[in-house]
Amino acid sequence: MTDLIERETAAVPPAPVRAAGPRSHYKGEAFARRLRARHAAERRFRRAGAAAVAVAALMLVLLIGSIAARGASAFWETRIRLEVALDPAEVASGNYTAPLRRALHAQFPQVTDRAGRRVLNDLLSSGAPYELEAMVARDPAMVGTVRTVWVRADDEIDQLAKGHYRRDLPEGERGLSDAKVAAADALAAAGALAQGFNTTLFTAGDSREPEQAGMGGAIVGSLLTLLVTMLLSVPVGIAAAVYLEEFAPKNRWTGLIEVNINNLAAVPSIIFGLLGLAVFLGFFGLPRSAPLVGGLVMALMTLPVIIIAARAALRAVPPSIRDAALAIGASPLQTVLHHVLPLALPGILTGTIIGMARALGETAPLLMIGMVAFIVDIPHGLTDSATVLPVQIYMWADSPERAFTERTSAAILVLLGFLVLLNGVAVILRRIFERRW
Structure with a gap:
C-alpha cells in the first residue's frame, strides 16, 4: 500500500512555482503616471464644464440685466399736478382741454407769448383731456369747482424726468428744447412733477403716443x-x-x-x-x-x-x-x-x-x-x-x-x-x- 501511494504521488506533477519576475502591470511607476494623467484630464474636463456653465449663466445675466436696465423705467410714469377749474359750459360741450391749459398757464404767469404757451401745452400728454373726462364721469360733483388733479405728462417730459436725455448736450443734439427743459425743471421744483406706477402699461391697448401705449x-x-x-x-x-x-x-x-x-x-x-x-x-x-x-x-x-x-x-x-x-x-x-x-x-x-x-x-x-x-x-x-x-x-x-x-x-x-x-x-x-x- 505504501508503494502504491508513493507511485501515485510521484505521478502527480508538482505545482509550478511562479518565478519572481517584474512587478504587476497595475503597480508600476508607468501605471501611476497614467492614472495621474487620467485624473488630471478628468479635472480639466470638469473645470471646462463648470466654466462653460458659468459663461452661459453670465451671458444670461447680462442679457436679462441689459433688458431690465432699459425697461424698468417703463413701469413708472410722470404726471403733472394742476389746479383745474371746471366750467360747466365747457364740460357740457366736452371741452376738457381748455381747463387743463388754463391751469398749466397759471403756473407760468411770466409766459405770455404764443410760442411760449405752445411749449407749455406740449408738456401735457394728448390723452390728458380724456383722463380729466374720465375723472368727471366718476365724480360729477367736480363740475363747477376747482380740483387738484394729476394728469399724464408728454413722453418727452417723462423721458427727461427719468434721466434718458443728456442735459450736457447742446439743444440741437439733445432732441429736446431748452424751453421744455426749463419748464419741466420749474414744475419739478414746485413739486408739481412726480412719478407713479404706470398702470396704463397693463390696462390700455396700443397707441401712437408712447405715454398712452399699453400692452x-x-x-x-x-x-x-x-x-x-x-x-x-x-x-x-x-x-x-x-x-x-x-x-x-x-x-x-x-x-x-x-x-x-x-x-x-x-x-x-x-x-x-x-x-x-x-x-x-x-x-x-x-x-x-x-x-x-x-x-x-x-x-x-x-x-x-x-x-x-x-x-x-x-x-x-x-x-x-x-x-x-x-x-x-x-x-x-x-x-x-x-x-x-x-x-x-x-x-x-x-x-x-x-x-x-x-x-x-x-x-x-x-x-x-x-x-x-x-x-x-x-x-x-x-x-x-x-x-x-x-x-x-x-x-x-x-x-x-x-x-x-x-x-x-x-x-x-x-x-x-x-x-x-x-x-x-x-x-x-x-x-x-x-x-x-
Whole structure:
C-alpha cells in the first residue's frame, strides 16, 4: 500500500512555482503616471464644464440685466399736478382741454407769448383731456369747482424726468428744447412733477403716443390665443399619443405617421402661418387678426410637440404595470385609462406646458395671419381683432420714438415672466405627480 501511494504521488506533477519576475502591470511607476494623467484630464474636463456653465449663466445675466436696465423705467410714469377749474359750459360741450391749459398757464404767469404757451401745452400728454373726462364721469360733483388733479405728462417730459436725455448736450443734439427743459425743471421744483406706477402699461391697448401705449390688449390677446390652442391641441394630442403608443398596429402606415409627426415638429413655424393664411383665412373665410385663427395656427404647430412628449411619457411607464392590470382582468382600455395614463401624467403635463410656452413666444405664424395690426381696443371675444405680446414687441421695436424703447424692453420682461411662470408650473406639476420606480 505504501508503494502504491508513493507511485501515485510521484505521478502527480508538482505545482509550478511562479518565478519572481517584474512587478504587476497595475503597480508600476508607468501605471501611476497614467492614472495621474487620467485624473488630471478628468479635472480639466470638469473645470471646462463648470466654466462653460458659468459663461452661459453670465451671458444670461447680462442679457436679462441689459433688458431690465432699459425697461424698468417703463413701469413708472410722470404726471403733472394742476389746479383745474371746471366750467360747466365747457364740460357740457366736452371741452376738457381748455381747463387743463388754463391751469398749466397759471403756473407760468411770466409766459405770455404764443410760442411760449405752445411749449407749455406740449408738456401735457394728448390723452390728458380724456383722463380729466374720465375723472368727471366718476365724480360729477367736480363740475363747477376747482380740483387738484394729476394728469399724464408728454413722453418727452417723462423721458427727461427719468434721466434718458443728456442735459450736457447742446439743444440741437439733445432732441429736446431748452424751453421744455426749463419748464419741466420749474414744475419739478414746485413739486408739481412726480412719478407713479404706470398702470396704463397693463390696462390700455396700443397707441401712437408712447405715454398712452399699453400692452393690456396684447396680454388679453395672448391669453385668448393660448386658450384656443390649449382646447384644441391638448386633447387631440394626448388622444393621438395614446392610440399610437398603446393601440395602433405596428405596420407601414403607422410608421409613416410617426415619421411625419417627427418631421412636423421640426418644420419652421412660418410654414404653419402660411397654412393658416391659405386655409383658415382664404378657404374658410375666418376673421383676420382674431385669437380664434391664431389659436388654430398655434394648435397645429404645438400638436406634434405634445404628441411626441405624451408618447415618451407613456413609453416610460414600466410594462409590469400593464401586465399586472391585464392579469387581474382589466381590459386594454381600462389598463390605459386607469393605470398607464395617470402614471404618465407628469410627463404629459410637462410636454403640454412646454408646448404652450413655445406657442406664447411665437411671432412669425401670427404675422402671416394679420395679427400685426394696430389694435387700440382690448379684445373681448375670440373673433375680435387682437394682437399678442411677441407681435407687440416687434411693433414697438420698430417705432422711432425714444419712449417706445423702454416699453419694448418692459414687454420683453413681461413675456419672459410668463414663460418662466409656465415652466415653473411644469416643474411643480412634475414633482407633485412624479412616481419613481
